Amino acid sequence: MTALHFFLFTLFTVSVHAHNITEILNQFPEYSVFNSYLSQTKLADEINSRETITVLALPNGAMSAVVDKHPLSVIKNVLSLHVLLDYFDGTKLHKISDGTTTSTTLYQTTGNAHGNVGSVNITDLKGGKVGFGSAIPNSPLASTYTKSVKQIQYNISVLEVSAPIIALGVKHLLHYLSNLEFSRRIKLLLRRV
Numbered sequence: 001m002t003a004l005h006f007f008l009f010t011l012f013t014v015s016v017h018a019h020n021i022t023e024i025l026n027q028f029p030e031y032s033v034f035n036s037y038l039s040q041t042k043l044a045d046e047i048n049s050r051e052t053i054t055v056l057a058l059p060n061g062a063m064s065a066v067v068d069k070h071p072l073s074v075i076k077n078v079l080s081l082h083v084l085l086d087y088f089d090g091t092k093l094h095k096i097s098d099g100t101t102t103s104t105t106l107y108q109t110t111g112n113a114h115g116n117v118g119s120v121n122i123t124d125l126k127g128g129k130v131g132f133g134s135a136i137p138n139s140p141l142a143s144t145y146t147k148s149v150k151q152i153q154y155n156i157s158v159l160e161v162s163a164p165i166i167a168l169g170v171k172h173l174l175h176y177l178s179n180l181e182f183s184r185r186i187k188l189l190l191r192r193v
C-alpha cells in the first residue's frame, strides 16, 4: 500500500466506534499485561477507531520479553506490529491462498517503517500450525497461532499467538536505544568526576 492509500484508509476508518479492545480483553486475565500496555501506549484508541482489524494478543508470560527494560515508545513499536489492518479469524488463517501471505500492521502507519518492516508474514505451516513473523525476507516465523479469543465478525478479531513478532528494524532500534542510554550514563558519570 502506498502512503496515499494509507492516508485514505485512515480517513475512512477514523471515527468508527464499533468495539472496545480494553473491554474485550478485560474478560481474559491471561492477557492483562498486553491489555494494560495497549492502554498505556494509546494503541487501544487506534484499535478502537478502526474497522477490519486483527489483534494478535500475547499471553502474560510472553509479554516479559517485550516489556523488560524497554521504554514505552519501543514497547509501542513492538506491539503495533501485533495489530493487523485486515480481518483474520481461525478459519481464514487456514485458508490463506498458496499458504502464505503478508498483512500490513499499525506499525506501518507510524512513519517509522521502511520497506516491509511494518508488515507481518502469515504462513500456513505443516501440521496445521500457522506461523507469524516479520515480512522482512528470511525472518523466522517464531510466533504461532494458539487460539481464537474473540470475534466481532469482520470488524475485529482477537487471536492469541505464542510469542512476540520482532522485526529486525525494531530490534535494531532496541540496540540503538540501549546504546543511547549507555552513553547518556557515561556522560553523567564523567560530569560528576
Ligand SMILES: *[C@@H]1O[C@H](CO)[C@@H](O)[C@H](O)[C@H]1NC(C)=O
Pocket: 016, 017, 018, 051, 152, 153, 154, 155
Ligand atoms: C461493524 O462495524 C460497523 C461499522 O461501524 C457497524 O455498523 C456494525 O454494526 C459492526 N458489526 C458488529 C457485529 O458490531
Ligand SMILES: *[C@@H]1O[C@H](CO)[C@@H](O)[C@H](O)[C@H]1NC(C)=O
Pocket: 020, 021, 022, 023, 048
Ligand atoms: C473502553 O472500555 C474501558 C474499560 O471498560 C473504558 O475505561 C474506556 O473508557 C472505554 N473506551 C471507550 C472509548 O469507550
Ligand SMILES: *[C@@H]1O[C@H](CO)[C@@H](O)[C@H](O)[C@H]1NC(C)=O
Pocket: 100, 101, 102, 121, 122, 123, 137, 138, 139, 141
Ligand atoms: C513468508 O515467509 C516464508 C519463510 O521465510 C517464505 O517462504 C514466504 O515466501 C513468505 N511469504 C511471503 C508472502 O512473503
